[in-house]
Amino acid sequence: MNRASWETSRHEEFRTRVRDVLRNVVLPHADRWEEQGHPDPSAWKLLAEEGLLARGHRGEAFLESAILLEELGRTGYAGVRAGVGVHAYMATSYLDMFGTPAQKEAYLEPARRGERLAALAITEAEAGSDLSRLGTRARRRDGGGLLVDGEKLYVANGTQASFFVTLVRTRDDTATAHGLTGASLLLIDADSPGVHRTGQRMLGWRSADISKVVFEDVVVPEDRVLGRWDRALMHVVQGLDFERLAAGLLAVGGVAHCLELLNAHIRRRRVKNMPLYGHQAVRHAFAELTADHELVTQYGRHAALLHSRGELDSRTATVLKLKATELAVQAAHVCLQFHGAQGCLDESTAARLYRDASAGTIAAGASELLRDLV
Ligand SMILES: Cc1cc2nc3c(=O)[nH]c(=O)nc-3n(C[C@H](O)[C@H](O)[C@H](O)COP(=O)(O)OP(=O)(O)OC[C@H]3O[C@@H](n4cnc5c(N)ncnc54)[C@H](O)[C@@H]3O)c2cc1C
Structure with a gap:
């Protein structure tokens, strides 16, 4: 590379x-x-x-x-x-x-310092790709502070987190409760009374502590509003560009690992008196993935440079996340295929990569949504 x-x-x-x-x-x-x-x-x-x-x-x-x-x-x-x-x-x-x-x-x-673990609680059962359907609410409370009620899903670090960066609806009137207004970000301490969390066992990402987090009459002090009151979705749009840049770079590294595993396997495994690598179909499939990985890696590093200069645009972040996570799915599929039955063993690395790859094209923006944005 x-x-x-x-x-x-x-x-x-x-x-x-x-x-x-x-x-x-x-x-x-x-x-x-x-x-x-x-x-x-x-x-x-x-x-x-x-x-x-x-x-x-x-x-x-x-x-x-x-x-x-x-x-x-x-x-x-x-x-x-x-x-x-x-x-x-x-x-x-x-x-x-x-x-x-x-x-x-x-x-x-x-x-x-590694003393407080952070989680991001945005998604809900009805509000995933479409955040205008946000249902978790914060109301001003008699005697000060806010009262939060609602349920978040698929929260990474959920059961272990010390606090949640949480998206809540803060304006109820239907005329303004859609689109980019009427929501705020709150910092909610995980040990606040009324916070309940349960792990959700996923197909992949099993060490990510994906969880359901319920807020039941949780009292949150006013000084925990993060950013502008009622204007959080503007912050989230900005945050999502950064999230997609990070997700893209993580996926780029994930594909590198998958190709290293595949490379070692096709050189070791012998079929018809030669390593798998000796078969043109296998070699070309590997070459195709390697070439695509080279492109997406350089694109990711270019996106990182743009971000470091304060010049990252939504389109670049979106293209990177889309292409890197979809390449991860293709690579994981080819890797599993060339491992044969061994790759289908639940405990095999190829199987884990295959399971893990599918969530990458959903979390932080499903591919279809990203294509719409592009
Ligand atoms: C492993 C994992 C970890 C996650 N971690 C977090 C986390 O830490 N915090 C958090 O808040 N959320 C997290 N999420 C949730 C994630 O952000 C949502 O899954 C994502 O936003 C999609 O929402 P949804 O799952 O409700 O799918 P939906 O919005 O119901 O969409 C379902 C499917 O519809 C299709 N679709 C969506 N939009 C369009 C469109 N415009 N055109 C055509 N088709 C479309 C896509 O195929 C999509 O997968 C995580 C998800 C996963 C899988």
Whole structure:
């Protein structure tokens, strides 16, 4: 793989260090985390001690984040990469962009130190691709503060999170309750009375702690409103570009892992007196994926550079997320196919990659929605 145009020797050293840390902190435990549904709480501290939960969300510092996101993908565990991605980037980016100094001190800094785990609670049963159907509500409460009621689904880090960056409806009148008005972002502490959470076992991403989170008369102080009251969907649109950039970079790394696995397998496995690699059909399928991966990797690194300069546009973020996650599905399918029955074993790596890939084209914007946006 060619280096990114912006990658210096310092970046290369960082990539090597990240790879080593993930090899030591994540890989020996990741299968167990898949079983238990979430990383060990101690892993967050270890990642933080290595500085991996506090890399920049913008400016030149984001280039290191782009490397970290790719390398998280390259672990091959989409559940782990989603949990870390949501904590260190997708949820905390809202704090970074819109948080007050007091909110940053109470939530963002402890998150960077691995002391408080972050989750992003946006999706609901009726509000996934279509956020205008948002049902969770916050009302002003007699005696001060807000009262929150509603139910969020598919929340990564859900049962383990210390706080939720939560999207709620804050204006009820039907004339204004649609589109980009009438919603706000709130910081809700997970240990608040009335917060109930239950793990949701998914097809893939099993270590991402995907959960249902119910808010039942939860009292939230006024100073936990994140960003502008009633104007959150404007923030979410901005947040989604960043989320799609991060999701795209994670998927780029995921495809790299899948192709490494496939490459090793087709060189090792012999059929008709030669390695699978000797068969043209296999070689060409591998070459096709490798070529597409090269393109999407360079596009992802270009998108990261644009973001670091404050020039990332929605279209680039959308194209990256669409193409990288769809390539992950194709790669996982080919990888499984060339593993034969061995790839169909539930515990095989090829099977896990196949299961994990399908959620990538749904989370953070389904492919069909992204095509509409493009
Ligand atoms: C593994 C995983 C992790 C997730 N993590 C989080 C999280 O941490 N926090 C959170 O808030 N949410 C999370 N989500 C939810 C995710 O953001 C939603 O699944 C996504 O927004 C799609 O919403 P939906 O599932 O309700 O699908 P729906 O909106 O019901 O759409 C169903 C299908 O309809 C099709 N479709 C949608 N729009 C269009 C269109 N415009 N044209 C044609 N077809 C269309 C697509 O095929 C789509 O998959 C996660 C989801 C998954 C699968």
